[in-house]
Amino acid sequence: MKVVRLYEYGGPEVMKVEEDRRPIAGIHEVLILVQAIGLNYAEVQMRKGTYPYPLGLPAILGQWGVVAGIVVGIGDGVTHVEVGMSVITQVPQGSYAEYVVVPALFILPAPKEITPAQATALLTQGQTAYHTLKFAGRIQFGDTVLIHAAAGGVGSLAVQLAKALHAGKVIATVSTPTKQELVRSLGADIIINYSEPNWIQQVLDHTEGKGADIVLEMVGGQILEGSLRALAPFGRLVYFGSASASTEKWDFVNLLQVLENKSIIGFNIAHFLTSFPELAKEGLEHLYELVSMNRLNPVVKHIFPLVNASEAHALLESRQTVGTVVLQP
Incomplete structure (x- = not known):
């Protein structure tokens, strides 16, 4: 083989x-x-x-x-x-x-x-999207959710799941204009290009200056730093990866921003699946249900x-x- x-x-x-x-x-x-x-x-x-x-x-x-x-x-x-x-x-x-x-x-x-190809999205990427919202992010009815890299494997599922879990507004960020149509078709309410220097202000403008209640962040670097600024007081930033990490260092943030009544929650899917098998089972069952209802379509x-x-x-x-x-x- x-x-x-x-x-x-x-x-x-x-x-x-x-x-x-x-x-x-x-x-x-x-x-x-x-x-x-x-x-x-x-x-x-x-x-x-x-x-x-x-x-x-x-x-x-x-x-x-x-x-x-x-x-x-x-x-x-x-x-x-x-x-x-x-x-x-x-x-x-x-x-x-x-x-x-x-x-x-x-x-x-x-x-x-x-299809088998679509099914591969559910275990790691689907569970990551689901539990960063529900378990780590503690999503509530009407929450504003900011999802970075929304056209990616996790992000494209998270946009759909945030809507299914009754988010009030989903703000999706993408790195290129060509990805905007995809996330719009998945149900995003607001679409922002996070390569633009004023993306943080755009988030604040679309939330009446408050910021997002939940931020899903896996880009890292300056996007992580900016995400804290775009987070509402008592909001939850779920940090589950860093696509911009280098060999020399991982991400660090100015923790003084946390004193503005903001939370950073780390999430690792491999650790979660092995440490919380019952919650993982519950999450996968919910994902299957949403697929059967045509409310979740892996891209x-x-x-x-x-x-x-x-x-x-x-x-x-x-x-x-x-x-x-x-x-x-």
Whole structure:
């Protein structure tokens, strides 16, 4: 089978497509024929060596990656999974492969209403969007929600979920004018280009000077600093990543701004899924319900063959993508 392996940190060119032995399901494990692999920006940072939790090299890419596929083998002790089932799952290590073996407890039936490529958006990106709003952001009826990078994998889902969770106003920011039509079609009330120097003032103008009740922030750098200024008193800024992080440092903010009765809440989806399994189960059930009601539609605009994973990474790193980027073996 083909895999994408990393021997050193660097640009997309360091990713190597290789042949590897097809794995075998062990006790309490399931073997999956992979149909789609959902990419996350954190994997770009892992490849570059800027992620806070570095990979041990060499390694097949895709730490806690999401795949959709078909069960083709089950190990001893597995009772709730059958060969032929269409499933989605998170792979603790090595999702960039034609076959993966995962613990049976990680297996979930795939929604029938969407494609395997769309299904990959639900586990990590969908759960991140849902729980940054509901659990970390504590969204209330009528809240104004500011969502950065709203055309991305998490952002495009968060715009739809904020509306479904009864936000009063959704302000979406994007990095280029070409992404505005997408977020408008997803239900955003106000759209701002955060590359414009006055984007903070635009947020304040659209909230009568108050600021947003919830800010979802994963860009980092100056956007993180500005987001605190655009946050309302007693508002919640949920910080769940930093696409602009460098090798030398992560993000730091002037904590004096917190003394203006503002909260910064950190969120890590991998930690959340392992520490709060019941809440994760509840979140996924709600996501499935919204999909079945056609109130949540994962956006997939970019699909690459597995062997072109380096091209997918290059596009993802260029910030020119919309929705979820998917690899198909």
